[in-house]
Amino acid sequence: MKLIQAFPIVAETPAINTRRRKEAEMMLKLMRAPAKYVQGQDALSQVYEETKDLGKSFLFICSRSGHRNCYEKIGKSFSGKDAKILFEIFGGVSSIGEIEKMQGIVKDQKIDCVVGVGGGSAIDTAKATAYYEGLPVVIIPTVAATDAPCTGLSVIYNNDGTFAKYIFYPKNPDAVLVDTDVIAHAPVKFLIAGMGDALGTFFEARACEKAKAPSLENGGITKSAMALCKLCYETLLEDGYKALRACENGVVTPAVESIIEATTYLSGVGADNGGLAVSHSVYNGFTALEECEKTMHGSIVAFGTIAQLILENAPMDELDEVIDFCVSVGLPVTLNEIGVTDMNRVHIAAEKACADGESIHNMIGDVTPAQLYDALIAADVLGKEYLGE
Numbered sequence: 001m002k003l004i005q006a007f008p009i010v011a012e013t014p015a016i017n018t019r020r021r022k023e024a025e026m027m028l029k030l031m032r033a034p035a036k037y038v039q040g041q042d043a044l045s046q047v048y049e050e051t052k053d054l055g056k057s058f059l060f061i062c063s064r065s066g067h068r069n070c071y072e073k074i075g076k077s078f079s080g081k082d083a084k085i086l087f088e089i090f091g092g093v094s095s096i097g098e099i100e101k102m103q104g105i106v107k108d109q110k111i112d113c114v115v116g117v118g119g120g121s122a123i124d125t126a127k128a129t130a131y132y133e134g135l136p137v138v139i140i141p142t143v144a145a146t147d148a149p150c151t152g153l154s155v156i157y158n159n160d161g162t163f164a165k166y167i168f169y170p171k172n173p174d175a176v177l178v179d180t181d182v183i184a185h186a187p188v189k190f191l192i193a194g195m196g197d198a199l200g201t202f203f204e205a206r207a208c209e210k211a212k213a214p215s216l217e218n219g220g221i222t223k224s225a226m227a228l229c230k231l232c233y234e235t236l237l238e239d240g241y242k243a244l245r246a247c248e249n250g251v252v253t254p255a256v257e258s259i260i261e262a263t264t265y266l267s268g269v270g271a272d273n274g275g276l277a278v279s280h281s282v283y284n285g286f287t288a289l290e291e292c293e294k295t296m297h298g299s300i301v302a303f304g305t306i307a308q309l310i311l312e313n314a315p316m317d318e319l320d321e322v323i324d325f326c327v328s329v330g331l332p333v334t335l336n337e338i339g340v341t342d343m344n345r346v347h348i349a350a351e352k353a354c355a356d357g358e359s360i361h362n363m364i365g366d367v368t369p370a371q372l373y374d375a376l377i378a379a380d381v382l383g384k385e386y387l388g389e
């Protein structure tokens, strides 16, 4: 059965697989990361000290809540120093229009360094503005919902909010500064989603390494990248639940520090240099369903990771470990928990997840929509069983 199955699958998508494998043969190993990563309680009081070598005038592109939570601390850090700071609250979406508006401010105010303060969209707007203006960029994440702060890419939208493009930058941010007080006081759903995004990192990188597929930065995968991805997973297992309980009560403990490092640095640098596979394609697939619109990126990535393990026929111990972790920190293990109630709709998501160019094609032997559909249903069955449904 296996041989019969393998032949037509490879034949169906020769373009992607043969191209990727060929690239892989001559691919140089590559490792990229932010030039500097600073994390800790009250880290924002050190913004000036940690960024003063990057210029004399700074534009802080803030989300509304980022501005509210960080404005005072940043102002204090720069107070009495020989540097100009300017705050701008951006429109909420990393759109082409918003980036052009910020570029205008950079030119008018003769800005030397762009700083993004907030979640994924503020970060992406700052990265793109800095890139187009040829300036350094500093990232101050205010939630741990995704691994965007440390990566060298952005998601850009059209002015009407539809997806426009990815921008892959020649380098990662010049500095990432994480104030764990700020993150620990953000709504806990962000931390949970961040753990979901980080859960995919090790398994996706492992799949890419096996298939000799390229990393997100289109390089060969280093031992260093794999070590970070593995540490990311081990940290989640060790400290995820403890960190969640602490954050629910607004306190910072060593477990919270570990988990913020895992979701921000290990997951970001890990994914950038380790590559993506099924988990993230499953997320892209379910964005086709409006009933999943409110489900956060990392939550769907976590469920997609269980589906990936099913496709890999991972040992039961590993599946148990991952499902157990998800349940312990409130990540979804069933389709219902990510918003799906009509199982017929899963076919649509599976189809979209397997579109050309999706990272799911990094899997050895590739994956068809029908195979992914079966894996999603099988994951759902295991999850329901675990929850006693």
Ligand SMILES: [Zn+2]
Pocket (backbone or CB within 6 Å): 146, 147, 197, 280, 297, 301
């Ligand atoms: Zn992600």
